[in-house]
Amino acid sequence: MTLQAVAYTTDGVEEYDDVGAAIDAPGETWVHATVDEGADLETIEGRFGVHPLAIEDVLDEHTRPKVEEYEDHTFVLLKTTRLSQRDDVAFGKEVHTRSVGLFIGDGWLVTLAPPELELVDPTAPAWVRNSGRIANRGADFLAYRVLDAIVDDYFDVLDEIEDDIESVEERVLGHPQPEILEELNGVRRDLLAFRKVTWPAREAVGALSRGDIPQVAEANEKYFRDVYDHLVQVVDLIETYRDLTGGSRDIYLNAVSQSTNDVMKTLTVVATIFIPLTFVVGVYGMNFAGTELSMPELGWRYAYPATMLGMTLVAALMIAHFRRQGWL
Incomplete structure (x- = not known):
């Protein structure tokens, strides 16, 4: 575990090696711990009473x-998200989440986050520039x-997911392939996983914005309401994108169904053309001869070419009819 102890004052930012000195310093104290499995957090537990x-x-x-809510602080848990390439397929992305814990006390803030998370860095330039504002408004x-x-x-x-949806939609409308359906289902799974993160996050931030938390000053509730509004917008966008992927999937299935129908229609037309030809061939293939009731055409010199010409005319007439109907 790595600890960073920073005190924000109107004069600037001061870093401390000792957590106790940071708490006793004037201004607002932020203690950030980068943690992983097996990290020793006794300092955080003992000094701040974190459960x-x-x-x-x-x-x-x-x-x-x-x-x-605890006796002297409030615990907030939120998730960070990122997209990465899926390992099980050659295409598609997957949502990965990491937990960030915030403990808000009177004049102090403790954050627990994974080591690679750059969003939470007490010494980042953005935090240093706003040190005076932080000192005036509280932890x-x-x-x-x-x-x-x-x-x-x-x-x-969400922007990355939107780009993926647009890419899939273009291929659905252009040249739908079987793997597109799997990719669409992958995007829907990502949106569902993302929704499981943002929906409870909206409720959590909403609790901070309603004035129910003693560690949140009334003057700062409007800032948490702003975050709540952003989360509402995120949830709405997720639902919109889920509808878009559902629509793309329906378009793909309709395109596949239409393609199948076109093939079946073509095969049906071909079979229909050959039905009368098969009938003629079957009748003359019986080869009955030798009586007065036999087929008179069997002894006619031009019987074969006449039969072939008749069959060709029948096939040509049927093809012309199907073309006029728009079936070919």
């Missing part, structure tokens, strides 16, 4: 976003900035 179950929720990637405003950065990243993921 072990809350830390366990951060480490468990299956935990849904939520808000929980809850700092928590808002972290949550806002996480939610803003959701729109980048």
Whole structure:
């Protein structure tokens, strides 16, 4: 585990090696811990009274976003998302999520996040530039900035998904191939996984914006409402994209069905043309001869060419009729 302890004041940002010194320093304190499996979090638990179950929720990637109130702080869990190439197929992407835990106290904020997450960095230039504003508005405003950065990243993921949907739609309308259906189903799975992250996140941020959390000042509730509005927009976009992928899938299935119908129609027309020809060949193939009731054509010199010419005329007339009907 790596700890970063930073105090934001109106004069700037001060970094501390000791967590206690950072808390005692003037301004608002942000302690950020980069954690992974097996990380030693006793310092966080002992100094801030963070419950072990809350830390366990951060480490468990299956935990849904939520808000929980404790005696002297509030725990917020949100998920970051990113798209990566799927390993099981040659195309398509997959949504990956990582948990970020925020503990909002009186004058302090503790965040737990995976090491590779760049969104949460107390010494990043964006945080340094806003140190005075953070110092004036409190740790809850700092928590808002972290949550806002996480939610803003959701729109980048949605942009990537939208590009994938547009690419698939072009191929559906152009040259539908069997693998397109699998790719469409993959996009729908990604949207469903994304919805499982954003829907509870909307409820969690909504709780922070309603004035129910003592660690959130009334003056800062409007900022959390802004994040809530963004999450509502994200959820709406997810539903819209799911409808688009459903429409693309219907277009693909209709195109395949139409192609199958065209093939069946062609085969039916060909079979219909050969039915009378087969009848004629079958009748004259009986080869009855030698009595007064036998086929008189069997002894006619021009019987064979006449039969072939008649069959050709019948086939030509049927083809002309089918063309006029638009079946060929």
